[in-house]
Amino acid sequence: MTNRRHFLAAMGAAALAGCAQLGKSARNAHVVVVGGGFGGAAAAKYLRLWSDGRVRVTLVERNAQFISCPMSNLVIGGVQTMGYLTHDYAGLRDHHGVRIIQDTVTAIDPSARELRLASGERLHYDRLLLSPGIDFMPESIEGLAGHEDGIPHAWKAGPQTALLHRQLAAMPDGGVFAIHIPKAPFRCPPGPYERASLVADYCRRHKPRAKVLVLDANADIQSKKGLFLAAWGDRYRGMIEYRPNNQLLGVDARTRTAKLEFDDIKADVLNVIPPQRAGKVVDLIGSRLVNDRWVSVNWLSTEVSDVPNVHVIGDATLSAPRMPKSGTMANQQAKVAAAAIVHLLADLPPNPSPVVMNTCYSYVGGDSAMHVASVHRFDTAEHTFLPVEGAGGLSAVASPAEATAAQAWARNIWADTLN
Amino acid sequence: MAPNIHAGPVAIDAGRTLAATCANCHGTDGHSVGGTESLAGVPRDTLLRKLDAFSRGEKPATIMHQIAKGYTPEQLTLIADHFAAQRTHTGH
Numbered sequence: 367m368t369n370r371r372h373f374l375a376a377m378g379a380a381a382l383a384g385c386a387q388l389g390k391s392a393r394n395a396h397v398v399v400v401g402g403g404f405g406g407a408a409a410a411k412y413l414r415l416w417s418d419g420r421v422r423v424t425l426v427e428r429n430a431q432f433i434s435c436p437m438s439n440l441v442i443g444g445v446q447t448m449g450y451l452t453h454d455y456a457g458l459r460d461h462h463g464v465r466i467i468q469d470t471v472t473a474i475d476p477s478a479r480e481l482r483l484a485s486g487e488r489l490h491y492d493r494l495l496l497s498p499g500i501d502f503m504p505e506s507i508e509g510l511a512g513h514e515d516g517i518p519h520a521w522k523a524g525p526q527t528a529l530l531h532r533q534l535a536a537m538p539d540g541g542v543f544a545i546h547i548p549k550a551p552f553r554c555p556p557g558p559y560e561r562a563s564l565v566a567d568y569c570r571r572h573k574p575r576a577k578v579l580v581l582d583a584n585a586d587i588q589s590k591k592g593l594f595l596a597a598w599g600d601r602y603r604g605m606i607e608y609r610p611n612n613q614l615l616g617v618d619a620r621t622r623t624a625k626l627e628f629d630d631i632k633a634d635v636l637n638v639i640p641p642q643r644a645g646k647v648v649d650l651i652g653s654r655l656v657n658d659r660w661v662s663v664n665w666l667s668t669e670v671s672d673v674p675n676v677h678v679i680g681d682a683t684l685s686a687p688r689m690p691k692s693g694t695m696a697n698q699q700a701k702v703a704a705a706a707i708v709h710l711l712a713d714l715p716p717n718p719s720p721v722v723m724n725t726c727y728s729y730v731g732g733d734s735a736m737h738v739a740s741v742h743r744f745d746t747a748e749h750t751f752l753p754v755e756g757a758g759g760l761s762a763v764a765s766p767a768e769a770t771a772a773q774a775w776a777r778n779i780w781a782d783t784l785n
Numbered sequence: 786m787a788p789n790i791h792a793g794p795v796a797i798d799a800g801r802t803l804a805a806t807c808a809n810c811h812g813t814d815g816h817s818v819g820g821t822e823s824l825a826g827v828p829r830d831t832l833l834r835k836l837d838a839f840s841r842g843e844k845p846a847t848i849m850h851q852i853a854k855g856y857t858p859e860q861l862t863l864i865a866d867h868f869a870a871q872r873t874h875t876g877h
Contacts, residue, residue: 412805415813416797432792694809701805705797717857721860723852739848741855759854761847770848774820775810781818782808 368633370385384731394422395441395711398491400471400647401429403619405680405696407498408783412704414462419748421711423565424440424465424489427456428480429524432784436521436693438777439557442531444572445732457785474650476673481650486607493707495677496661498645499694500553506641508616508625516619517636520561533567533635541634544752545623546614547582548641551660553681553691556589556738558582558639561729564592566602567731578605579631581612581624589690590728590738597730614638637759644682660684665750667706667716668699677703686751689742690724697783698722720744723753727772735769736761800867803860815868826873832865 399410402425410425432453440446456466473482480490502519504511520530534543543565547558569576574582574677587594587608598606616625622636645658651673656662661678662671665686670676680696689695699722706716723741730736742751761768805817807824808834811817815824824832838844839853840861 416801673865697809698806705802708797712795717797717799717802721803721806721856723809723855725809725848725852737848739851741852745856754855757851759851765847771847772818774817777820778812778819779809782813785813 377611386482386495387429390690393491394420396422396424396490397493397495397658397711398489398705399423399425399495399497399507400427400481401431401497401499401645401680402432402458402466403497403680403696404434404493404693404779404783405700406498407432407455407458408496408697408700409497409679410458410464411462411783412701413707414464416704417708417711421708422465423463424467425455426466426467426469426471426483426489427455428470430468430738431455432780433523433527434693434776434780435521435523435554435557436779437772438520438527439561439564440732441523441527442520442534442537443562443568443729443734443764444531445564445567445729448528450560451527453780454780455784459476471647471650474647476651476676479675481638490759492711493675494651494684495679495703495707496645496648496651497678497680497700498682500644500681500691501646502640503643504640507614507638509619510617510638510640513617513619515637517617517622519639520637521557521639521642527770530637534568535572537573537576537634542576542577542579542631543569543651544579544631544633544637545636546579546612546636546638547580547584547588548639549583549613550588551691552639552642552683554693555690556594556726556728559587559594560645561588561637562606562608563597563602563728564732565729566598566605569605572601575604577607577779578602579633579702580606580608581614581626581631582608583613585600585610589726590736590760593736594728596728596735597764598737601731642681644678647683648678653678656663656684665702666718666720666744667710668703669706670771677707678701686742688740688753689751690726692726694725694779695724698724700783718744718746720751725775727768730764730768733766733769734764736764737768737771737774798867803856804864804867807864814871816871823838823873824870825869827868829862829865829869832868833861838859838864 434451469483518530520526668677679699681691741754746754819824837851
């Protein structure tokens with residue numbers, strides 16, 4: 367009930383603000399989207415599609431190009447190149463009429479509904495949608511901050527992806543490639559285990575005496591456990607060592623040493639995936655973050671629980687139960703947000719029963735992949751998305767057919783997000 | 786009045802938003818860019834028969850049998866109606 371009252375109050379405020387500028391009332395509503403990843407880019411496109419072009423959309427993105435995090439472990443494992451992951455924003459501009467600004471946001475004033483860019487430009491919005499992904503918290507691991515060149519994370523695709531591949535390629539045969547996984551929740555739950563598999567696949571071909579050491583702060587493998595263990599015990603027998611409950615306390619960047627509670631481990635390549643939080647641009651809206659990390663949203667509309675007219679989607683949100691932080695899920699949430707925003711701008715209530723689904727492929731080798739899938743329905747009583755019981759599931763076994771399906775998924779979601 | 790989208794408020798069709806959950810693999814509005822079946826323009830009854838067979842586990846699949854079960858028969862009908870109403874691309 368609180369949510370409903372809050373929502374009505376927000377709408378009232380918006381209506382009053384509109385009255386105050388009656389002279390401008392003939393203009394089209396304007397939505398600013400910040401962050402051009404799987405969430406923000408898809409939201410920009412679907413806001414234009416579903417408003418039949420009647421909502422003006424501006425996308426603010428700091429990078430010139432879209433680089434896909436999904437499939438980026440293939441580049442680290444030497445199976446694909448950066449070009450495969452890299453796409454441009456021209457489709458959003460040319461096919462859908464989205465204004466694209468390459469810049470960063472320096473200030474947001476939710477009461478004035480205005481944001482300021484590093485260039486100095488000010489943008490007024492009727493609704494703001496933030497899809498900022500994650501930022502890292504390297505300061506929670508002693509000695510890590512400022513050393514991402516020596517100890518790459520490669521958990522945002524881009525130069526870090528290419529760097530980690532180069533470090534792997536330069537590693538001596540017989541070397542140790544160590545991966546540290548932070549405590550959940552983190553972006554892409556199966557991603558670290560897929561990375562271990564693809565690094566082992568590369569080593570099997572190029573450095574057969576090398577070893578992959580997985581230092582997991584969690585008590586167990588976080589996704590597709592049986593399928594990963596099957597691959598590790600079969601294809602990579604003796605190559606991958608998995609250590610649960612291995613919280614990383616510190617690192618020595620000079621010697622590539624991982625400092626654990628009972629042990630120091632010197633690696634030839636040290637890949638630390640740091641703890642994560644909502645992308646820092648959310649700090650500009652003054653929302654109270656859950657656990658100081660994630661943004662709480664009303665999942666019916668994706669509007670931020672304590673900041674009216676601002677929506678947040680993707681990895682930055684406090685996820686609904688069993689909803690993964692994935693590219694697919696960000697794209698799906700983008701459509702919930704786009705539909706809700708178009709309705710709210712037209713003084714219509716959001717769709718009362720939205721549905722999202724997740725399809726997530728992981729490779730266990732360059733030629734073999736598997737999936738996990740789920741469908742999530744908005745539950746009115748719980749006021750959140752809940753997985754549909756009896757639906758979804760895992761592959762029976764990793765297979766080349768699913769590697770082909772994974773590539774089809776990538777082509778289609780990239781096109782659905784950007785073109 | 787708040788700034789609004791003009792020509793009167795028009796609710797987005799429920800089938801359109803439901804069908805958008807398929808787009809990650811089958812393309813925007815069912816126009817696949819490759820590797821999966823294009824659903825745009827497929828007759829409603831053909832789609833519903835396939836979806837029903839997936840739900841019942843009667844049609845072999847790697848993933849669709851798991852996904853189809855997540856939607857109610859009413860939702861599947863709305864999805865099939867939406868795809869059936871889309872024009873197929875010509876020229877390839």
